[in-house]
Amino acid sequence: MVEASKIYHRYDKNSGYALSNINFIIERGEFVFLVGPSGAGKSTLLKMIIREIIPTKGILKVFGHDVARMPRHRVPYLRRNIGMVFQDFRLLEERTAFENLAFAMRVTGASNRDIRRRVPYVLEMVGLPDKADARVCDLSGGEQQRIGLARAIINRPAMIIADEPTGNLDPDISFEIMHILRMINLRGTTVLVATHDREIVDRLKKRVIHLEQGRLTLDEEKGAYAGAL
Amino acid sequence: MPVRYNGLLYACGEALRSLGRNKWMTIASVGVVVVTLLMLGGFMMVNLNLEYITENVKEQVEIVLYLDDESTLAERNELREKLLAHGSLEEVRFVSKSEALQRLRKQMGDVVDGYEGREDNPLRDSFELKTKHPELVGAVAEELAGYPAVADVDYGEATVEKLFAATRAVQLVGLILMLGLAVTAVFLIAHTIRLTVFIRRREIMIMKYVGATNWFIRWPFLLEGLMIGLLGAALPLGALYYTYQASLEWVAANNLMFLTLLPIPIIMGELVKYLLPLGTGLGILGSAFSMDQFLRV
Numbered sequence: 001m002v003e004a005s006k007i008y009h010r011y012d013k014n015s016g017y018a019l020s021n022i023n024f025i026i027e028r029g030e031f032v033f034l035v036g037p038s039g040a041g042k043s044t045l046l047k048m049i050i051r052e053i054i055p056t057k058g059i060l061k062v063f064g065h066d067v068a069r070m071p072r073h074r075v076p077y078l079r080r081n082i083g084m085v086f087q088d089f090r091l092l093e094e095r096t097a098f099e100n101l102a103f104a105m106r107v108t109g110a111s112n113r114d115i116r117r118r119v120p121y122v123l124e125m126v127g128l129p130d131k132a133d134a135r136v137c138d139l140s141g142g143e144q145q146r147i148g149l150a151r152a153i154i155n156r157p158a159m160i161i162a163d164e165p166t167g168n169l170d171p172d173i174s175f176e177i178m179h180i181l182r183m184i185n186l187r188g189t190t191v192l193v194a195t196h197d198r199e200i201v202d203r204l205k206k207r208v209i210h211l212e213q214g215r216l217t218l219d220e221e222k223g224a225y226a227g228a229l
Numbered sequence: 230m231p232v233r234y235n236g237l238l239y240a241c242g243e244a245l246r247s248l249g250r251n252k253w254m255t256i257a258s259v260g261v262v263v264v265t266l267l268m269l270g271g272f273m274m275v276n277l278n279l280e281y282i283t284e285n286v287k288e289q290v291e292i293v294l295y296l297d298d299e300s301t302l303a304e305r306n307e308l309r310e311k312l313l314a315h316g317s318l319e320e321v322r323f324v325s326k327s328e329a330l331q332r333l334r335k336q337m338g339d340v341v342d343g344y345e346g347r348e349d350n351p352l353r354d355s356f357e358l359k360t361k362h363p364e365l366v367g368a369v370a371e372e373l374a375g376y377p378a379v380a381d382v383d384y385g386e387a388t389v390e391k392l393f394a395a396t397r398a399v400q401l402v403g404l405i406l407m408l409g410l411a412v413t414a415v416f417l418i419a420h421t422i423r424l425t426v427f428i429r430r431r432e433i434m435i436m437k438y439v440g441a442t443n444w445f446i447r448w449p450f451l452l453e454g455l456m457i458g459l460l461g462a463a464l465p466l467g468a469l470y471y472t473y474q475a476s477l478e479w480v481a482a483n484n485l486m487f488l489t490l491l492p493i494p495i496i497m498g499e500l501v502k503y504l505l506p507l508g509t510g511l512g513i514l515g516s517a518f519s520m521d522q523f524l525r526v
Contacts, residue, residue, distance in 0.1 A: 050438070073442070080440030090435055103432075106239060107441040150437070 002026040006135045007058035018044045019214045034194040036211035042194040083152025085162035089144045091136045098132040104151045126150045140174035159190040201225040243449035261462025265410035270469045272403035283392040292358040292384040300378035320359035326352040327462045418515025458470040458512020462504045
């Protein structure tokens with residue numbers, strides 16, 4: 001699903017490498033944590049997968065396609081297959097939950113009928129069946145992130161990428177969010193979560209890829225955050 | 230860039246919404262387009278009519294030989310014989326000064342009252358000539374100037390050249406003014422659209438993450454520019470229509486028959502043909518300028 005071989009990246013010629021010699025393969029249906037301190041290169045790697053940036057060297061294949069060689073007009077279709085979840089949610093705050101989800105569907109050309117059918121179903125999945133008409137700014141942080149999750153899965157992507165999805169949330173709520181991500185994963189969607197939330201990583205016992213100063217230091221099945229130490 | 234019906238409706242809605250949101254910028258942009266096209270339209274009206282009048286003058290008379298008041302009948306007859314025998318002339322017509330005065334009165338109305346008596350008539354007897362080939366007018370006129378009893382030669386071409394010079398001057402001034410205004414219009418439209426893009430940058434960013442194509446993102450902005458341009462063209466068209474109608478009525482009311490102006494349908498046809506595409510063009514150009522740097526995937 002995602003195949004990185006000998007990836008290097010630097011933002012400009014004079015700076016050091018933000019990523020160097022990264023190799024891994026993520027298979028369909030996996031649940032993977034990407035951990036490491038701030039500045040380790042987690043976000044850089046995630047941005048590469050959605051082709052916001054292109055590796056300086058090496059090959060990164062997503063769904064079998066080399067992202068560096070992907071023509072610009074194919075990029076939107078790559079992104080429709082990847083649901084993104086952000087630490088700061090990135091929702092349209094003045095609009096309702098329904099509108100936020102409808103917005104993401106409309107972008108892909110979905111009909112109003114599809115939207116009316118799909119949005120309540122997904123809201124139900126993230127446990128907010130009665131919040132369709134609530135404005136996002138009136139929801140709590142945990143609820144907002146659930147809407148973020150709902151938006152990530154609304155177009156039935158093959159993979160979910162979450163960048164510090166619990167970074168702004170209390171521990172209890174963080175576990176709820178992780179629980180939803182696991183549910184999504186159980187339905188067959190590949191999930192990749194970048195985090196430095198030690199507790200969550202240790203508790204879920206999933207595959208963990210450690211990054212440190214741009215290098216992949218450890219890649220273990222059923223790993224723990226502490227494994228890096 | 231195929232857009233489904235759904236998508237188009239969405240894009241139109243978004244464009245209208247943002248025009249309403251940035252009301253003042255919208256008004257400014259439309260205003261500049263209006264001023265630009267109003268000037269262009271005004272110049273076009275004047276120009277088209279100048280050309281029309283020029284054509285009329287050209288057709289009416291090609292050469293006029295004014296006769297020396299002092300000349301004798303014999304001299305005049307000799308001239309007449311010569312003209313009739315001239316190989317390049319097709320038509321020779323004598324116009325007496327009283328006939329000329331009558332003609333003038335018909336064109337100008339009461340202005341010429343008071344010149345009733347033959348002695349007071351300031352006009353001169355003349356021969357009006359038509360050449361077989363219009364391009365010979367200049368040469369023939371020069372030749373005839375040396376004939377006996379001829380006081381002065383006037384040929385259509387001279388009038389035509391004066392009119393052409395006027396037309397050219399109007400065109401030049403108009404062109405320079407309009408170029409300046411067009412640049413301003415594009416700049417302002419670009420600015421309006423940029424403002425919209427800026428206000429909606431978060432939305433655009435999210436659109437990119439959920440996989441919106443570039444065209445899906447661009448359409449509303451393009452339509453916004455297009456609407457500004459269309460509105461900016463429609464308003465001057467309306468204004469020019471009423472102005473022109475009023476001018477025609479004024480000309481008719483004042484008996485200025487020598488001002489033969491083009492009828493409304495022809496003028497408006499020409500204006501629509503130029504102003505609408507120009508307005509939409511300015512609008513699209515304006516939005517195109519502000520889009521690419523922001524809206525790339």
